[in-house]
Amino acid sequence: MIEFSSITKVYDNGVHALKNINLKINKGEFLFLVGPSGAGKSTFIKLLLREEQATSGKIMVDGEDITKLSQRQIPYLRRKISVVFQDFRLLEDKTLYENVAFAMQVTGASPKEIRRQVPMMLGMVGLSDRAKQYPHQLSGGEKQRVSIARAIVNRPIILIADEPTGNLDPDTAWEVMKVLRHISRRGTTILMATHAKDIVDVMQQRVIALEKGNIVRDVQRGIYGYET
Numbered sequence: 001m002i003e004f005s006s007i008t009k010v011y012d013n014g015v016h017a018l019k020n021i022n023l024k025i026n027k028g029e030f031l032f033l034v035g036p037s038g039a040g041k042s043t044f045i046k047l048l049l050r051e052e053q054a055t056s057g058k059i060m061v062d063g064e065d066i067t068k069l070s071q072r073q074i075p076y077l078r079r080k081i082s083v084v085f086q087d088f089r090l091l092e093d094k095t096l097y098e099n100v101a102f103a104m105q106v107t108g109a110s111p112k113e114i115r116r117q118v119p120m121m122l123g124m125v126g127l128s129d130r131a132k133q134y135p136h137q138l139s140g141g142e143k144q145r146v147s148i149a150r151a152i153v154n155r156p157i158i159l160i161a162d163e164p165t166g167n168l169d170p171d172t173a174w175e176v177m178k179v180l181r182h183i184s185r186r187g188t189t190i191l192m193a194t195h196a197k198d199i200v201d202v203m204q205q206r207v208i209a210l211e212k213g214n215i216v217r218d219v220q221r222g223i224y225g226y227e228t
């Protein structure tokens with residue numbers, strides 16, 4: 001479903017951030033992307049989102065080489081590949097319902113679809129009864145769950161989570177992980193970049209480790225494998 005073939009990224013300053021990466025990701029997989037700072041994790045994510053362009057190689061997503069997309073086609077890619085960030089990035093002047101609904105409105109979804117889909121998503125992340133509240137009334141973990149609801153409301157094929165538990169205490173981080181696991185079991189692929197050793201070790205999912213732009217490990221039911 002997603003395939004990197006001979007992907008290399010050299011930034012303008014000459015840094016080789018990714019070196020000849022070959023990788024296949026299947027539907028519904030849960031993957032952790034790990035590695036020391038500067039290993040190339042963010043670059044990997046940016047290439048998938050087309051925030052950066054590969055220097056060479058191709059990246060197939062859902063049957064299409066995304067390195068060839070024009071600027072005009074990129075918004076469509078970002079519906080197939082959705083992201084949640086460490087800092088949540090919710091709209092503070094909108095309620096939870098409105099935050100999730102807004103992501104559908106911008107794609108031109110009908111009011112009827114929005115009324116059906118938004119409560120379902122808020123239910124899935126366990127926040128049905130908070131729909132009318134504003135982000136400032138929520139804990140960090142709750143904010144991250146809203147941001148996940150918003151990210152999956154348009155049914156992406158892959159959800160990228162970039163350090164999603166980085167700002168959360170351990171208990172709250174696990175609430176977020178339960179939601180991500182549930183979403184993955186329903187068929188959405190999850191790619192989570194993280195430094196959270198304990199989470200990676202307990203979850204026992206596929207682990208892809210990058211170091212200096214190379215994949216140094218790719219194991220099913222893997223562990224974090226670095227000192228923290």
Ligand SMILES: Nc1ncnc2c1ncn2[C@@H]1O[C@H](COP(=O)(O)OP(=O)(O)OP(=O)(O)O)[C@@H](O)[C@H]1O
Binds near residue numbers: 013036039043
């Ligand atoms: N826009 C850029 N221009 C030049 N070099 C860059 C740019 N972005 C990243 N790099 C370099 O590319 C390499 C890989 O960086 P990247 O941000 O992908 O690593 P990372 O694994 O995400 O690190 P972290 O865990 O700190 O987020 C680093 O050497 C970094 O300095």
